[in-house]
Amino acid sequence: MKKLFSISLSFLLFSTFSVFSQEKNLVIENIQKEAYENSQLEILAHELLDDIGPRLVGTPQMQQAHDWAVTKYKSWGISAENQQWGEWKGWERGITHIDMVYPRVQTLDGTQLAWNPGTSSKGVTAELIALPKIKDSLSFQKWLPKVKGKFVMIAMQQPTGRPDENWKEFATPESFEKMKKERDEQTKAWDENIKRSGYDRRSIIPALEEAGAAGIVDSYWSKGFGVNKIFxxxxxxxxxxDIELEDYTMLYRMVEHGDKPKIHVVAESKDLGRVPTFNTIAEIKGTEKPDEYVILSAHFDSWDGGTGATDNGTGTLVMMEAMRILKKVYPNPKRTILVGHWGSEEQGLNGSSSFVADHPEIVNNIQAVFNQDNGTGRVTT
Incomplete structure (x- = not known):
């Protein structure tokens, strides 16, 4: 009898496990099938990255993206809302036009930095000067009045716009080491020169403004071909x-040779005052343990030098597509699946940290978190 019961129980357990495994495998297969055969990533990317574009916190485009995401989730039958976590400086980018007007005319490749006040419609025309060789803070203070009415160049003149790895690929070992050493030494000397002023790369800018500079000209090279970082x-x-490396170094050489180049800048941005800022939150409610949470996470905001595709449009779209597929294939999960599209991550994890502070009932019951913010390529961790 015991033997018969044992055999029967074993058969029952095997049968139950077999059915469970089949159901589990079927769900996985259906998820893969939906992802491969009916992917919405391309159209989502077009709508978010091409049509809406960059998502700088405080801009109309950021608000448009939040509203778009909520509408998209609701169209899939997923509960979603924008949750306000604070306020930010409202700002809208307009057209930036930068031209060299002396000693010859050339349109330059550059753009206004984020949250910067706009110029008048006539723009600003002024001579360019570069930071001098600084002996100490006293000598810098004596030089400082010379910036009045001028555009001040605050970035180092790069010896080349080619990344190190490109030089290494085509140069002899001796040539590569020589170039790299010279670049490293020049960078160190530049940083030490600014430090002797009594300021650092950031704090020197307000000092130049207070001294009457007409404007600031930067070139924050990314160390990649033709790409600057716009903050x-x-x-x-x-x-x-910020002016692209090749144009910036041309202007720098002209300043060094005493050509006294002048540039004309028109920047049509708008100050929108204080505006509310949000996280977009969507969830598929759990059926057995609705108060336990699996979190999908990706910051929604970006800088606006590009469309914000890599950082972090990729993560945003992956999480949206995952939620769409789960709702279609696995609409009744045991635990609640919640996705957070965080605002103002780039300025210090503001959106996500505010969510943590506002929702301890969720945070204390998290079972797993999947965050995506590593750009393109295969997810490896």
């Missing part, structure tokens, strides 16, 4: 622009 301005009243 936020540190001036309150005067224009701050």
């Amino acid at each position: 936020g301005a540190r001036t309150k009243k005067i224009p701050t622009v």
Whole structure:
């Protein structure tokens, strides 16, 4: 009898496990099938990255993206809302036009930095000067009045726009080491020169503005071919622009040779005052343990030098597509699946940290978190 019961129980357990495994495998197969055969990633990417574009916190485009995501989730039958976590400086980018107007005319490749005040419609025309060789803070203070009415160049003149790895690929070992050593030494000397002023790369900018500079000209090279990093301005009243490496180094050489180049800058941005800022939250409610949470996570905001595709459009779209597929294939999960599209991550994890502070009942019951913010390529961790 015991033997018969044992055999029967074993058969029952095997049968139950077999059915469970088959159901589990079927769900996985259906998820893969939906992802491979009916992917919405391309159209989602077009709508978010091409049509809406960059998502700088405080801009109309950021708000448009939040609203778009909520509408998209609801169209899939997923509950979603924008949750306000604070306020930010409202700002809208307009057209930036930068031209060299002396000693010859050339349109330059550059843009205004984020949250920077706009110029008048007539723009600003002024001579360019570069930071001098600084002996100490006293000598810098004596030089400082010379910036009045001029655009000040605050970035180092790069010896080349080619990345190190490209030099290494085509150069002899001796040539590569020589180039790299010279670049490293020049960078170190530049940083030490600014330090002797009594300021650092950031704090020197307000000092130049206070001294009467007409504007700030930067060139924050990414160390990649033809790409600069566009972040936020540190001036309150005067224009701050970033000029592409090749144009910037041309202007720098002209300043060094005493050509006294002049540029004309028009920046049509708008100050929108304080505006509310949000996280977009969507969820598929759990059926057995609705108060336990599996979190999908990706920051929604971006800088606005590009469309924000890599950082973090990729993560945003992956999480949206995952939610769409789960709702279609696995609509009744045991635990609640919640996705957070965080605002203002780039300025210090503001959206996600606010969510943590506002929702301890969720945070204390998290079972797993999947965050995506590593750009393109295969997810490896």
